[in-house]
Amino acid sequence: MILTTMCYLKRNHQTLLLHRIKKQKDINEGKWIGVGGKFEAGESPQECMKREIFEETGLTAHSLKLHGFVSFPGLYYGEDEGMFIFTCEDFSGELHECDEGVLKWIDDQDIDKLPMWEGDYHFFEWIEDNDFHSAKIVYQDDHVVEYQEEVY
Template sequence: MTEAAASAGKKIVLVAAAALVDSDGRVLICRRPQGKQLAGLWEFPGGKVEPGETPEACLIRELDEELGIQVKEACLAPFVFASHGYDSFHLLMPLYLCRRWDGFVTAREHEALAWVRPDKLSEYPMPPADEPLVAYLRDFL
């Protein structure tokens, strides 16, 4: 059975994520805390888009909640997306590039943070939906 056939009929969950890129060209990844699904894996910051919320508004909210930074919508550039079937739902995740924000990145909800060069991202274990995004970042940045 193909992945598309296996995902048919599952609830689609929309999650927005950001690849924060610092002035040295490194990308921020966050380690999921213990007690959460996929704990210990590294991911791009972001979260579930709430009903009536745009992906951009979601990221502005999530980046403030998770990292303590303020981002303007104009600084979020749509880049690529992931589409991945998990056991109980299908994840659709647009990834935005962000090079400008206000404030200092602080781990408020994650176990750890790491600023990683794009060619080293594949050395960090990630959830299945995040893994394919690494190659796009490596090739673009």
């Protein structure tokens, strides 16, 4: 299983999202996603997330909130992917250009109008409560064919 992280940076009823339109052979091509990426050797989920936030945005995350973990069987070019879902409201620095896409602050009420992975819309529900979520999302041809979730 490939381990990854994803974070939604939040400020003033807006969420920072990345429109993936620059990277070649991108599984996320054309979709709006949070920032994040794959673990490097020896990293904890928090270390990976803070590094990815800095690399993709130029912002320094001071604290993170973990909302859950999701597995995607076979999604990453046939391999299983496990993803830790975070939010961050405590950050500093200046936003810079990202080589994987276009970063944009999106008004929270407009997020559901953007083209995203179908399962990602559930993550915004997770953010609204204080529970920990564990889910499995199975995709076929870019569509969710199975969604299982436990709440703790």
